[in-house]
Amino acid sequence: MAVDVGDRPTVLVDTGKHPTVKLPGQRRPVDGKGRAPLAVAAAFATVWAALISYLPVALIIGLARSLEGQGGVGAAAHAGLAGWLLGHGVPIGTSIGPLGLAPLLLTLLAGWRLNRAGLHVTRAIGARRSGSARAALLVAGAIGAAYGILGLLAALVVDGRGTDVSPGRAAFHLFVAGLVCSLVGALRGTDALVVIARRMPPPLRHGLRTGVVAALLILAAGAAFAGLSIAIGGGQAADMIGAFRTGVAGQTGITLVSLGYGANGAVWAAAYLLGPGFLLGTDSSVRLTELTVGPLPTLPLLAGLPNGPMGASGAALLAVPVLAAMAAGWLLTRRLMGIHHVVAGHLRDNRHAVRPGEALPAEPAWSMVLGSALLAGPVAGVLLGLLAWLSGGSLGNGRLADIGPVPWHVALIATAVVGVSSCIGAAAGRAFRAPVHK
Known part of the structure; x- marks a missing residue:
């Protein structure tokens, strides 16, 4: 029925036994009342x-x-x-x-x-x-x-x-x-x-989200690896702190400075796991297959540096970013399937929205799944390359004038790893999906 309240808009109230439709909240108009300059x-x-x-x-x-x-x-x-x-x-x-x-x-x-x-x-x-x-x-x-x-x-x-x-x-x-x-x-x-x-086109929207998720998972893996390395080298870190003859306050300051650079260490560890590694001064290299460093500052953060090139364990570490990107691709497929099932359910409940003889697709299209996963590669590459650039810098004009990962190396490798691995994870989630019970 219609309720007339003067100059206010007419509101239609359905009292029948039809499905209830919840209208989205209306945006507030922008006016000049009660707002600050x-x-x-x-x-x-x-x-x-x-x-x-x-x-x-x-x-x-x-x-x-x-x-x-x-x-x-x-x-x-x-x-x-x-x-x-x-x-x-x-x-x-x-x-x-x-x-x-x-x-x-x-x-x-x-x-x-x-x-x-x-x-x-x-x-x-x-x-x-x-x-x-x-x-x-x-x-x-x-x-x-x-x-x-x-x-x-x-x-x-x-x-x-x-x-x-x-x-x-x-x-x-x-x-x-x-x-x-x-x-x-x-x-x-x-x-x-x-x-x-x-x-945005749906593949672009889902690709952006998947790329961000993949980058965050790789960073989380880098942070875990850096924290574990420092924990293993805890004795060396304690010796570094004790080397500063400045009392408790000075040693506390050194520890807090190292914590401030902990996020840098997480980005460097992510670059290490991806393969490009990072620099700790000119003519230095910290990679899975190479370790060349000179004299370094006495900071507890550096206690987590590896003792040398990784052997067989290095190959296993290279799989960590791959697995992270595959997990992001698998989550993409689960999200797309959930959206597809919700939309298909609404269409089945409102049969007038479906043309006669038109069949609903059973699952999201392969082009949507793989296209979104492939776009995740450049997105993750740009994000990780930007973080690599922000995490680097210099400590004077001497040998430590160049510290951190090479941004374009990280961006290029991350684009390839995430693009391929997320496609594999998304395809696996699409091909080996759980049966849908209707």
Whole structure:
């Protein structure tokens, strides 16, 4: 029946015994009531995100320096700013050369807070669930500009007190970081990410998801391998920490610095498992089949380095990324089959939506399964290559001027391994599926 409530839209209420259909939630209109100005919301959220990522660095350095009697609050704040900029990939010039090896754990913390800032600003300006990609871009642009200004100010403070920093480079790095990381949160907040995903061709959408899953599984394997290696070399790590005659505070600082670079170690271990390996200085190589290194810094993180080239066990380690990518392909097939069964069930319940004599496919098409799995290779390759690039850097102008994996080597090998292995896993899931009980 129809209920007329004046100027309000007419609502049809079905009281028959028909299947209940739940309508999707309506997006809220974007109006000017109760929303904060974009500039104010972006400035507040950006400053808060910067403080959350800066304070842990300053507190750790301040604790170590104060307990050892080295400097005061000002010195700790200065060193904390330098470390914070380094976490964003800004090289710090020192007496031994530029320090450009960013602690990825700090980078991840900063990126997470910027992601949350994009989400919070989207809510503050009233654009939540608006489906507007334009609003998300405006939010990301405002946060990126504010973050770039903070980077410029931080570089001006750090530059000239025993450290050299390029203000222009710092502003650019932080602008890009703020723009990219906050854009993800803003797209989620406006639901524009859902709109974009629905407009993508299904093979591309599923291929993107599978590639991300494969990359995360390979990184998880690398993190597990790195943690196990350090645990096995725990005695050597303890000796490295004890070699620093700086007391408990200094040794605690060295341990926390190693933890900050733990994410770098996970990426390096993933590159090691994939085959390209990584560098620990010029004319060095750490691969499954080769180990050539010179004198290294005394850091507990390096206690997990292998003692030499792997033999038969090295071949088994090469299978780890293959199995991870196969698992991602198998999950792709299970997801596609689940979607297919739901859609087929709805079509069977609504027979008028099916043309007379038209047969429903029993399973998702092979072209969909293999096409999506094949696209996962380049996606995983780009992600792992980008992480390899972020995890590398320099420790001065000397022999340690080149540290980390070679990005394009990792990207190329990961593309091939994930592309082929995910196709095998997806095909196995499609061919050896469990019987469907109707």
